[in-house]
Amino acid sequence: KPLSLLKYAIETDKRILVQSSAGTGKSYACNDFAKIAAAHGLDRVVIVTPTMSITEQLGNTLIAINEIEVGCIFGNLNKEQLNEQLQNYVIICTTNKIENRLSHYINNLDLNKCLIIIDEAHQLISDYGYRQEACAAVFDLMQKAKYCVLLSATPNYLFCSNLAQF
Numbered sequence: 766k767p768l769s770l771l772k773y774a775i776e777t778d779k780r781i782l783v784q785s786s787a788g789t790g791k792s793y794a795c796n797d798f799a800k801i802a803a804a805h806g807l808d809r810v811v812i813v814t815p816t817m818s819i820t821e822q823l824g825n826t827l828i829a830i831n832e833i834e835v836g837c838i839f840g841n842l843n844k845e846q847l848n849e850q851l852q853n854y855v856i857i858c859t860t861n862k863i864e865n866r867l868s869h870y871i872n873n874l875d876l877n878k879c880l881i882i883i884d885e886a887h888q889l890i891s892d893y894g895y896r897q898e899a900c901a902a903v904f905d906l907m908q909k910a911k912y913c914v915l916l917s918a919t920p921n922y923l924f925c926s927n928l929a930q931f
Contacts, residue, residue, distance in 0.1 A: 771798055771914060775805045775880075780913040782886070787918040792823050792884055798914060799833045799855050802880040807912065809879045811871070812857040813903055815888040823884065824857045838862050860892070864902035877911045886915035 774781045785791050799810045814820045817839040824837035836850030838858040850856065851870055858867060883889070889900045907913050 771801050772805075774914070775801065775807075775912055778911060780907075780915070782915045782917065784917055789918075791916040791918070792819075793826060795823065795855075795882055795884075796827050796830050796832060798880065798882060799827075802912070803833070803854065807878050807880050809874060810855045810882065811874075811879060811906075812855065812882040812884060813860055813863055813906070814857065814884045815860055815892060817859055819884060820857050820859050827855065827857070838867065842866075860889070860896065860899045860903055863906060864899040868902065871906060876906075876909045879910060880912045880914065881906060881910040882914045882916065883907065884916045885918075887917040887919055 770781050770783070773779065783791055783794075795810075795812055802810050812823065814823060820837055820839045824835055827833065827835045833855050834853040835855045835857065836853035838847065838850050838856060839862065842850065847866065856867075863871065883903065889903055892900055907915075
């Protein structure tokens, strides 16, 4: 069902929230989301996760599927390593990387031709108190992007009530 929703969202310029229990394959569906984005002529897929471990796990999963080019950006990559990862169709990074290491890269993307996926999206609200600048950078990205998918097993009231602005 999330895949048909994504097709609908791209065709009608809508944004979607995929809410499903933990372990049901929301993150795993990112591979299919990327294939749909490519089929619709989008230039890039950027997946934002709240932690390095989720970035690494999701990256390893998508690389193992071996259907799309995946770059994982977390930890202390040097400039050469970062540029190498940024050549891939799918970029997976942490919330913090959007704010600091990737701001120039994001600003040069045509966000009308990119799919932005926010994994564990509810954490943007719960983490805002101590990662305000990083979360604000992701909120800004969500506002600028034409196509955005939010994934969450536990979207709380505060998170959902703030979605209207996007």
